[in-house]
Amino acid sequence: MRRILAVTAIASLLASVAACGGDDDNGGSGGGNITAEGADDGTELALWTRAPLELQAKALVEAYNKSHKNQVKLTIVPNDDYVAKVGAAAGSGDLPDLFAADIVYVPNWTKAGLFADLTDRIKLLPYADKINQGHLQAGTFEDKEYVLPFVLDLSVIFYNKKLYKEAGLDPEKGPTTIDEFKEQALAIQKLKKPGVFGTYFGGNCGGCNVFTWFPMIWASGEEVMNPEGTQSRLDGTAAQKVYATWRELQEAGAIAPGAKDETGATWVAAFQQGKVGVMPYPATLLSTAAKTVDVGVVPIPGVNGGASTFVGGDGIGISKDSKKSEQAWNFLSWMTSEAAQVDVLAANDSSVSRTDLADNKYSQKDPRVVTVNKVAASPQSKTPVAVNFQQAFNAPGSPWMTLVRDQVYGDPSTLGKDNAALTDSLAQ
Amino acid sequence: MPRSLTLSPSKTAVVSSPSRSARRSRTALTGWAYAAPTALFVVIFFVAPIGLVGRMSVSDWGLFAGNRGWNAPENFTDAVSDRLFWPAVWFTVKYTVLTTVILLVLALGLALLVQESSRWNGILRTSFLVPSALGLASASLLFYALYSPQASPIPGQISFLGTPWSALWSTVALIVWRFAGFYMLLLLVGLQSIPGDVYEAARLDGAGRWQTFRHVTLPLLRPSLALCTILCVTGSLLAFDQFYILTKGGPDNSTVTIVQLIYNMAFQGQNNLGRAAALSILVLAALLVVNIVQFRGLRGRER
Helix, strand or coil, X not given: CHHHHHHHHHHHHHHHHHHHHHHHHHHCCCCCCCCCCCCCCCCEEEEEEEHHHHHHHHHHHHHXXXXXXXXXXXXXXXXXXXXXHXXXXXXXXXXXXXXXXXXXXXXXXXXCCCECCXXXXXXXXXXXXXXXXXXXXXXXXXXXXXXXXXXXXXXXXXXXXXXXXXXXXXXXXXXXXXXXXXXXXXXXXXXXXXXXXXXXXXXXXXXXHHHHHHHHHHHCCCCCECCCCCCECCCCHHHHHHHHHHHXXXXXXXXXXXXXXXXXXXXXXXXXXXXXXXXXXXXXXXXHHHHHCCEEEECEEECCEEEEXXXXXXXXXXXXXXXXXXXXXXXXXXXXXXXXXXXXXXXXXXXXXXXXHCCCCCHHHCHHHHHHHHHHCCCCCECCCCCCHHHHHHCCCCHHHHHHHHHHCCCHHHHHHHHHHHHHHHHC | CHHHHHHHHHHHHHHHCCCCHHHXXXXXXXXXXXXXXXXXXXXXXXXXXXXXXXXXXXXXXXXXXXXXXXXXXXXXXXXXXXXXXXXXXXHHHHHHHHHHHHHHHHHHHHHHHHHCCCCCHHHHHHHHHHHHHCCHHHHXXXXXXXXXXXXXXXXXXXXXXXXXXXXXXXXXXXXXXXXXHHHHHHHHHHHHCCCHHXXXXXXXXXXXXXXXXXXXXXXXXXXXXXXXXXXHHHHHXXXXXXXXXXXXXXXXXXXXCHHHHHHHHHHCCCCEHHHHHHHHHHHHHHHHHHXXXXXXXXXXXXX
């Protein structure tokens, strides 16, 4: 019975979408039934996103609502509940018009058919080739594009300039190799200031270490997975160097206590309290951290230099259930425009998702933002694509978490076995 | 109790029925009418969801993809062969035994302590019971802050959740703190329903404190103790909130309970509702067996 209801509901939704397209055909501009701008006719649109992006999402939605007839109603969902909420809505055909997704989950969600096809619409954008490629690729399934970048979250190295001065390090020079990172963290630790530690990481947080350790491997010129995302290559020499570095830091007592139990809820807190010398950190929090700490920013280095970042954050698309795709596209089209990218995102110290806007009037004021934007365009910066990314890496108790904890706290000789478990999970 | 209730109507029916069957059917109708609202609620909120879960458990049902057809024995075999299944079962049982023993002993102690009327009685009873007024999730968050190395007011760098052993005991401590008052209250009611003359008789017979406790209090308290045991065992076997908030199953998957495994299968990566539903059905069956055994034990002793 339920199933029949659901099928009827979906069928009627499809019918109405088709009807929408038909209407636009009559009133639309010229040939196609889709336009680059979509429709701005005073429709109310629903948008869901997860809590970590609250700042950027609110700023974007407010600016859009002020300047458009369409009104977007924003719903912010706690990070841990987001997948379950989207899953429940997808099952009952109640997805909102627009919803964002952690970019690493996007391949799985596009494969499950949660998003509507945007290929033809994205082609109409004059700056289509300037949009962040990592996000676009993650949102491509069987040659169709479903997702645009909503908010970029990049990982960079943050260091505390005040502590660097005290430790006799050059406050204008952050680490440029993994070894320098280790030495500088140890130098901060040698200060022996109560409550101050060399570095910190989320020792029980899969997502944190994907975000901060993958770039170290990429910057060394190695890969973390095969291109299909079905096989783990996290047992390479660069990867081993990364693990060994953190293990040495751990053994030297240079990692702030609590790292081993850190599930990710507070992994950014200690640096903001001035208790940590140097650590890989989300660039979106630059303005927050700069309030309490004199922050220096450098790209994440590899074994012999190099510069990379994890092009994370969230992609956004129109849901399969939306009856208002023309209006929803209006929001997406505006979101990628200069007005939104520069005057909203860049003005709020967030990264822009278009390469041609990386150098803008706001970023020029702060060389640290230029550093962040530059590394985003580096060829060594990536968004990893794997259908089973969540269960392999982010889920609590994932095989990746087992690998990391064995490497840092446990028996490092299990690397081969742990990596094979990771491949099993990816290939499922 | 429930047995006598179900027995009595049929007895009266047997006595009065041979003469009039019409009256009997009217009585039956009235009975159905009385039972209807409850039955309706049971159907809507219990039978229907269980039916849906049952259907999911035999289907290939993805979180995003929906029902993709029959997948019957595979869901169950996959659920049982999950790498975390047996560790989760073992941990859940261990946790259940620990909390049940500690909670019941402590609650009985507290109940005996506050049973006698003394000057501090009111304050004691209130302070034991106050944690029960806090939701389990809120209590877990409170303890999360207490245990967190960054926010904890407890001096020194103690790792409360860092090793499997400490994570288990830290969670047990939370649960004992949260529920001891509640079980104390249940046992207190039981204690106060024991007639005073039984104790008087025991005293006249020259029974000592321990003898009175062992041969008078405990046997007469058995129904209350049984109730507490059933509640506590069932609650602990279904433990979720406290571990979800405090440990997320860590460190190294050492504190994954069976319900958490269900949640993880459904929403944390595998996104497989079919497999999660299959595991739910297995847990339901196990719970039924456990409760039947407990009821049997209780009834046997009552006779």
